[in-house]
Amino acid sequence: MFTLFKRVLIGQPLKSKDLGEQKLNKTKALAILSSDALSSVAYGPEQILLVLMALGAAAYWLSIPIAVGILVLLVALVLSYRQIIFAYPHGGGAYVVSKENLGVNSGLLAGGSLLVDYILTVAVSISAGTDAITSAFPSLHGYNVLIACLLVVLITILNLRGLTESASVLAYPVYLFVAILFLTIAVGLYKVLTGQISPELHTSFGTPIAGLSLFLLLRAFASGSSALTGVEAISNAIPNFKSPAPSNAAKTLAAMGILLAILFSGIVFLAYYYGISPKTEETVVSQIASATFGRGIMYYIIQGITAMILVLAANTGYSAFPLLAVNLAKDKYIARMFTVRGDRLGYSNGILFLATASILLIIMFKGQTEHLIPLYAVGVFIPFTLAQTGMLVKWLREKPAGWRVKLTINAIGAAISFLVMIIFFITKFPQVWPVLIFLPLIVLFFRSIHKHYEDVGDQLRISSCEPHKPIEGNVFVIPVAGITHVVENTLNYAKSLHPDQIIAVYVAFDKESEKGFEEKWSHWQPDVRLVTLYSQYRSIIQPLTKFVDTVEYKAKESNFQVTVLIPQFIPKKRWHNALHNQSSLLIRAFLLYRRDLIVTTVPYHFKK
Structure with missing residues (x-):
């Protein structure tokens, strides 16, 4: 039943040889990897106005020069990441660049920041998409968190179905969103130029503002820079492109930068x-859509498409998170399960982890986009800064042809990214301070995982391990609960291996049952030694483990190996397991991690 349900949701498994067919062309890559950056124009300009609002409507003209500064940053980032694409064509982005040029800790800091950021990408995009839905239908405001969680589940299923399938679905809404915003901006500009919009609605450019400070301007600039989140995703996902991957990735990055600049500028100006x-x-x-087209069918089309793109923008996280997780897992800094491809050739463990973490964030922050965005943005600018600085070190060390130009581009990118990061910490410290705690903890967590894998490798390596003493004989201990076919099956299996000794152990809760069982056993299996243990506190585990300790101690003197064979019946239907107390599983759980003890389950399958 579960398998059928799984096939309906994510489709039939794909063969490994079909992996090449899962690569993206530039058109689909622009949709799947740029949706986060492009959709951020739906909330980036709003973040600028939210800060300027403290000074009153007269300060809104400042959004124009602030937007120009953000466009300068965008150009610097696009040029910088273009160089990263060609310098590191196998992907990995800021993690690989920082690790190779600045050291392991810097790489782990960048990698940890990006992993968290991709989780926030999903949470922010879905929450913003939900906001767009509830803006059009205010009666749904009370269901924001539920709607957001359901949307995460929907897009997770889409990604589990495979990269090209999700890209095919995504391409239409992304390009439709770009087209509808271009239309909105064009109609809005037409109305402005033809005098249909009253100039009295806004203050004149350059109007003096009381209470204006550099701190507030920097805060507005940092807030608006949230529109640049997702710019780095293409450099992380180069392996997803069709050949020649670096060239296609660079062209996609340029197209994304141009579209983002036009849409962001248009929205800021109209606002x-x-x-x-x-x-x-x-x-x-x-509000722009309403002012441009009125509350008619066109307004609802714009809101619907905006909500759709904001929701689907989460797909950038679903594309980049698993690939970054693969790089970290290959370097032994996170669990190796993230390197395993699922039935549809996607890294399904990474996808499922991302979905779970995103849902938890949405619930914790109650789906409030404005509370998530500061953490989201600062998480991006940390790896931005590290990546650009890493490229500076690379050019200074290698000095390839044209290195001075490349150095200048990355120096500008590093300086601006660092400035924005510092501005975020200064102006939004109450909202972003958790970053200063959880990022170092993530790096320590990565280090501990790496140490574990190194220790495992040392202990598995034959050349470095101490030679084991030869096993001179075997002792089998079999916990028994009665005289049944299950026990008989286990005894037959034990006898077939010809051990030196078989000991059946029965734990009794009263003296009468203890004596009665001994009599029955002596008639049924007279050639197998039975040890009965009385448990006055009705515990099976405690007396059994003490007995196993005793047997182990004596066995070591003769270099004998002790094996506990656990009889276990397997019901025909899985739900029948809930009707039984599962003592065998409990015993196994307690004995499994005991040193030098082998624990084996001998199953007996029921027929009805």
Whole structure:
């Protein structure tokens, strides 16, 4: 039943040789890897206005110069990451660049930041998409968290079905979103140029503002920089591109940068000219659409497509998180299960982990986008800064042809990224301080995992292990609960291996049952030694483990190996397991981690 349900949800398994067919062309890659960056224009400009709102509507003209500064940062990042794509064509982005050029700890810091950021990508995108839905339908405001969680489940299933399938679904909404925003901006500009929008709705450019400070300007700039999240995703996902992967990735990055710059500039300008002020119950894009087209069918189309792209923008996280996890897992810094491909050739363990963590975040923050965005943005600018700095070190060390130009580009990118990161910490410290705690903890966690894998390797390596003493004989201990076919099956198996000794152990809760069982056993299996243990506190585990300790101690003197054979019946239907006390599983759980003891389950399958 479960297998059938799984096949309906994610489709039939794909063969390993079909992996090449799961690569992306530039058109699909732009949709699947740029959806996060492009969709951020739906909330990036709003973040600028939320800060300027403290000074009043007269300060909204400042959004224009702030937007220009953000565009300069965008150009620097696109040029910088273009160089990373060609320098590191196998992907990995900031993690690989930082680890190779700045050291392991810097790489782990970048990798940890990005892993957290991709989780936040999903949480922020889904929450923002939910906001767009509830802006159009205010009666749904009370169900934000539930809607967001259901949307995470939906997009997770889409990704489990495979990369090309999710890209095919994503391409249409992404390009539709770009087209509808271009149309909105074009119609809005037309209305502005033809005088249909009253200039009295906004203050004049350069209007003096009381209470203006550098701190507030920097805070608005940092908040608006959240529109640049997702720029790095393409450099992390180069292996997903069709050949030649680096060239296709670079072209996709350039296309994304151009589209993002146009859409961001257009939304910021229209928001300023329309005199739009942020509202809790309605997004800025919703207000622009309403002012441009009215609350007619076109408005609901825009809101629907915006909600769709914001939800599907989470797919950037689903594309980049598993690939980054693979790089970390190959370097032994996270669990190796993240390197395993699922039935549809995607890294399904990474996808499922990402979905679970995102749902937990949405529930913790109650789906409130404005509380998630500061953590989201600062998590991006840490690896931005580390990646650009790593490239500086690389160019200074290698000095290839044209290295001075490359050095200059990365120096500008590193400086601006570092500046924005510091601004975030200074201006939004109450919201981003957890980063200073959980990122070092993540690095320590990575280190502890790496040490574990190194220790495992040392202990598995034959050349480095101490030689084991030869086994001179075997003793089998069999816990028995009665005289049954299950016990008989285990005894027959034990006898077939010809051990030196077989000991059946029965734990009795009263003296009468102890004596009665001994009599029955002597008639049924007279050639197998029976040891009965009386448990006055009705515990099976305690007396059994004490007896096993005694047998082990005596066996070591003769270099004998002790094996506990656990009889276990297997019901025909899985749900029948809930009707039994599963003593065999409990015994196994207690004995499994005991040193130098072998624990084996001997199953007996029921027929009905």
